[in-house]
Amino acid sequence: MKRFALAAVAALSFGLPAFAGEQFVDDTGFAVSGYDVVAYRSLEQAPVGQAQPAAVPGKADITADYNGATFAFATEENRATFLENPAYYAPAYDGHCAYGVSKGGKVPGNPNLWRIVDDKLYLNITKNVVSFWEEDIPGNITLAEGNWPAIDPNPASGNPIPNFTSSAPVQD
Template identity: 45%
Template sequence: MLISLLRRIWILVFVVSANAFAGDPPVYSHPTLGAIKGADVVAYYALAPGDDAVIGSDDFTYVWNGATWKFASAENRDKFIANPEKYAPQYGGYCAFAVAHGYTTSIRPDSWKIVDDKLYLNYSRISYLRWKVDMEEKIKEADANWPAVLDVCEKRGNCK
């Protein structure tokens, strides 16, 4: 009877653990670089369109929403800590074009645009240009897909 009870507890722990890791995480995070490949999300708001992303430092980090975010300065880190929802990219930092099409993929920090004070990132310059052509519609489609799109990887069998 004790063995049967222990077996049931082990099965319950296994099922709960498996569900805790189902789907993609809510924030795109590189295993060694951190959230959005180490780019400073606050710095985007001071860049001119087309500028390269500013890469953050290991000296200025903050863990939020399950990911380590890096910043170029203590000032930028503190701004993020005060209001992470203002600075965090849309769709957890996954490619906006991909989310509009119902899946998630990584991003390139230099493929970005701020629209209505929100940061959008894309996988590549090509996906950025394709997203930008019909940006308003793509944003509506991605908004409708988010966050359910995080579970698509499970159906495809390619969760990170």
């Protein structure tokens, strides 16, 4: 009976959002390096093993605060959409690399190395890491979800994103 109860609690917990910790913010001063998190939903995802389309830069004068960070948006409409349900649009693991979380740590997520799985935005740190992530996306998400509660209280990563130069947010 105890096993059943524990299994039920574990199963239900996967349906709940992880508690938000400190959002990763790089030297742009914006969450997700200033890229528009709502715009990812309008990009056509590439098949596993192929590079995703580039993220859409946000604008420095179209912003919203959530989870202790400022998010930038390409349009006022995207900002309004975000404000309706920010937890839906914000990346998993507070913008940290999903594969890194699956391995037990917090490292930055690159906004151009993304994938939406089961309606959640996941970022990864490098192209090499993406290949490891894509070998078993469901398994890596399961590991990350199990690791996240213990990792979450740690401060956000202060590391730079390797091989990444942000073009966002842009001024008009």
